[in-house]
Amino acid sequence: MSESHELGWRRIGGPPHEIGRALGLAGRKAVHRHLLSSDYFRDITGPAHAPAVARMAQATRARFPAIWAEIEGLAQGLDLPVDQVFAWNCRGDLRARVPDGCTTVMVPGDEPVLAHNEDGLPFFRGACFIAEVAGADAPAFRAFCYPGSIPGHTFAFNQAGLAQTVNNIRLTGVEPAIPRMVLGRAVIGARSLDQALAILETDAGSGGFHFALSSTADRRVLSVEFGRNEVSVVQVDAPTAHANHALHHQGGLASQIVTDSSRDRQVRADALLAQGLDPLAILRDESGAGLPIRRDAADDPDDENTLGTAILRLTSKGIRWSIHDRPAGPPAYSGTGF
Secondary structure (H helix, E strand, C coil), X not given: CCCCCCCEEEEEECCHXXXXXXXHHHHHHHHHHHHCXXXXXXXXXXXXXXXXXXXXXXXXXXXXXXXXXXXXXXXXXXCCCHHHHHHHCCXXXXXXXXXXXXXXXXXXXXXXXXXXXXXXXXXXXXXXXXXXXXXXXXXXXXXXXXXXXXXXXCEEEECCCEEEEEEEEEECCCCCCCCHHHHHHHHHCCCCHHHHHHHHHHCCCCCEEEEEEEECCCCCCEEXXXXXXXXXXXXXXXXXXXXXXXCCCHHHHHCEEXXXXXXXXXXXXXXXXXXXXXXXXXXXCCCXXXXXXXXXXXXXXXXXXXXXXXXXXXXXXXXXXXXXXCCCCCCCEEEECC
C-alpha cells in the first residue's frame, strides 16, 4: 500500500464510538482545512435547517443507537460539535443540490459485477480513504470514506458477502424523518439482500439515494431507488447504468433535479454498454458529446470530481474487488473477500 496512492487505508475496530472517533481522526485535517470554510458546510449547519436536523437526530438515536454513538465518536475525532457533524451527514436530506454525483454500472450473471465511480468535492482529493472496519455486532466491512462522513453512502462490501454502491438522487419536496446516510450505514451491516431491503423499506422517509445491491449468497442484482417515503426495487436482468437521477422511483420521476452532468453520463454510459465495453472502461471514459463520465475538471458544473472507482465481482468464492484512484493504470488495492 504505497504512500503514492491518492486513497489511504485505515483499519479500525472496536465499539461504535471508537469506530467513529477513529474515522474522525482520519479526516480531521482535511475537514478543518477545506470543509469548514465551504459554502456547503455553512449552509447545511446553519439555523435554517436546525429543526429538521433535530428531528432526524431524535429519530436516529431511537432507531439506530449504535450509529448515533458512531456519529458522536466521529464528532469527537473531528473536534467539532456533534450537532454540526450530524447535520453534515444529513446534507442530502436537507438540500436537493449537494455535491454528491457518481455513476454505477450493474452487470447481472453467474458472477454479477457492481462497478462505481465515486464523485465528490474536489478539495477532498488525496484525503479520502478506504476504511476496513471490524465491529462486534455486524459483519466487518470495507468502504470508501470521505473526511467528516460516516461510511455507507459511497461503495462498500462486507464479510457476509453483501456489496453496495450508492448514487445521489436529487429529490425535491423532501421532509426528512431519518437521514439517508444513516440508512446507508445500516445497510453495510446487513447479512443478506432481504435484510438490506427491510432496512430501507422500514425507514424510507429520507432524501433520495440509489443503491445497487448484490451478494455472494444471493446473486441477484437489485437497483433500489428510495427516499421521500417511497422504495422502488427493480431486479436488473441486463447490463444497466445509473447516473445520479431517478429512473424508476415514481416520486423522483415526477419531481427531481437532473443536472446536465447526470443526464450526459447516463446517455453516454448507456451507449457504451450497448457497444459492449467493460465496466472499468465505461467508468474511465472521458469522451462523448456531453460532460464526461470520468470527472476531473476543475470547473465541473456540479463541483464534483471522480475520487475513486470500485469494481466488485460477486463470485461463489467471495467478492473479487479492485479499487482504483487514477484515471488509468492498475488498481491501488485489490483482492478477494477479506
